[in-house]
Amino acid sequence: MKLISVIGCGYLGAVHAACMAELGHTVIGLDTDTEKIAELAAGRAPFYEPGLNELLERNVAAGRLKFTSKYRDIADADVHFIAVGTPQLATGEGADLRFVDAASDALAAVLPRHRKVAPLIAGKSTVPVGTASRLAKLFGKRGAVLAWNPEFLREGFAVxxxxSPDRIVYGLPEKKSEAKLAEKLLDEVYARLLDEDIPKITADYATAELVKTSANAFLATKISFINAMAELCDATGADVTTLAKAIGHDDRIGKKFLRAGVGFGGGCLPKDIRAFIARAEELGAGRSLEFLRNVDAVNSRQRMRAVELLQESLDRPLEGATIAVLGAAFKPDSDDIRDSPALDIAAKVAELGATVRVTDPQAVDNVRRRQPERLVVDTVDEAIEGADAVMVLTEWKEYRKLNPKRVGKQVANKLVIDGxxxxxxxxxRDAGWQYVGMGRR
Known part of the structure; x- marks a missing residue:
């Protein structure tokens, strides 16, 4: 078993640290946010992710998992995973690599220069292609070897x-001796997973970096494609769910990511495809990814489309109306509200003069903290009481199982927008509601 450090304890890093400890390794998670470190060290995740608290509690109690804010505490680790965030630049579409560079510089400064076996640095952050080659030079000066080991986590299913990933990807150095060492160390880290015959793919740095960004771009393209079809279905009277089912049976297309709705959001997919476009333009290959601008535009369009459907379906002006918004997180089983379609739609409806009550099973505290101007309530009953319309904008199980007859007794007008x-x-409809879906008119 290895001594592992995980630098960055957000969604990616905290889950990775806990899971590496669950695999039997001794793990030290590092983050500069001391409040976050204190929560994790007490066995509590500072965000909602199903199953994570149990992993944290078990492995902290067993002594396999510790947390720190001091780089010197991780200096002797055999493998260092870099799992910090790469948000979108405030001044453009590219990825902001400040946190990756700061973590790399701080780690390089504490690495011991002479070890019998060189330490391995494994990048997990989603970065523009070319980043690994640059960082490899920095760590090479300290006698360390760099690999790139992209993550493929879905919030809500991260553990x-x-x-139990569907594949493990290693981006390895060109130098054969370094590539052999990096692969050996990563094989030891993931030994239990590899014993389960999970596919392992070895590649060069650039390919490993592109695996993650291109996968995100492809998923975003599928989502925006079916959302474009949804608007066409609205215009023709067709039904997008039947359309998706029919084309999904084609094994060249597949059924996944063909559910029409208000589009994708979160802290990864939107900013990652924009950074992908920006990096392609820097490399002189921007025209090859021009279609992704349309993918992004369709996704943004769906949010306004939900507002338009509300306006078209409501039997009164939006100004002065009361609208219940069910859902604030960008997806169910998460409290993440970054680039949330639900909150974006709520803001647009409020700007048109409506009173908007927002609720969510997990994200209300985040909304109150980050969007204090938003009217947030704790329960569905508080949100829908006397409402002129109900908008379901995050597909939580609690909302999918609502009883329309019971809910109908509490609202002022039986209109539901199923975003x-x-x-x-x-x-x-049998319960007397005017039901409006996306592409299901």
Whole structure:
């Protein structure tokens, strides 16, 4: 078993640290946010991720998992994972690499220069292609070897995706001796997973970096494609759910990511495809990814489309109306509100003069903290009481299972905008509701 450090304890890093400890390694998680470190050291995740608290509690109690804010505490680790965030630049579409560079510089400064076996630095952050080659030179001066080991986590399924991934990718150095060492150390880290015959793919740095960004771009393209079809279905009277089911049976296309709705959000997909475009332009290959600008535009368009459907369907002006918004997180099983379509739509509706009440099973505290201007309530009952319309904008199980007859007794007007096409429309219509889905008119 290895001594592992994980630098950056956000969604990616905290989950990775806990899962590496679960695999039997001794792990030290590092973050500059001391409040976050204190929470994690007490066995509590500072965000909602199913199954993570149990992993933290078990491995902290067993002594396999510790947390620190001091780089000197991780200096002797065999493998260092860099898992810090790469947000979108405030001044453009590219990725902001300040945190990656700061973490790399701080780590390089404490690495011991002479070890019998060189330490391995494994990048997990989503970065523009070319970043690994640059960082390899920095760590090479300290006698360390760099690999790139991209993550493929879905929020809400991050623990499962780490402990049972559908593939493991190694981006290895050109120098054969370094590549052999990096692969050996990563094989030891992931030994239990590799014993389960999870596919392992070895590649060069650039390919490993592109695996993550191109996968995100492809998923975003599928989502925006079916959302574009949803608007066409609205215009023609077709039904997008039946359309998606029919084309999804084609094994060249597949059924996943063909659910129409208000589009994707979160802290990864939107900023990653924009950074992908920006990096392609820097490399002189921008025209090859021009289609992704349309993908991004369709995604943004869906949010306004939900507002338009509300305006078209409401039997009164939006100004002065009361609208219940069910959902604030960008997806269910998460409290992440970064680039949330639900909150974006809520803001647009409020700007048009409506009173908007927002609720969510997990994200209300984040909304109150980050968007104090938003009217947030704790329960569905508080949100829908006397509402002129209900908008379901995050497909939480609690919302999918709502009883339309019971809910109908509390609202002023039985209009539901199903922004995720997650409700059983026949059940709601039978209960007297005007049901409006995305591409299901």
């Amino acid at each position: 499962k995706d780490t402990l 995720r096409n997650c409700l059983e429309q026949g059940e709601w």
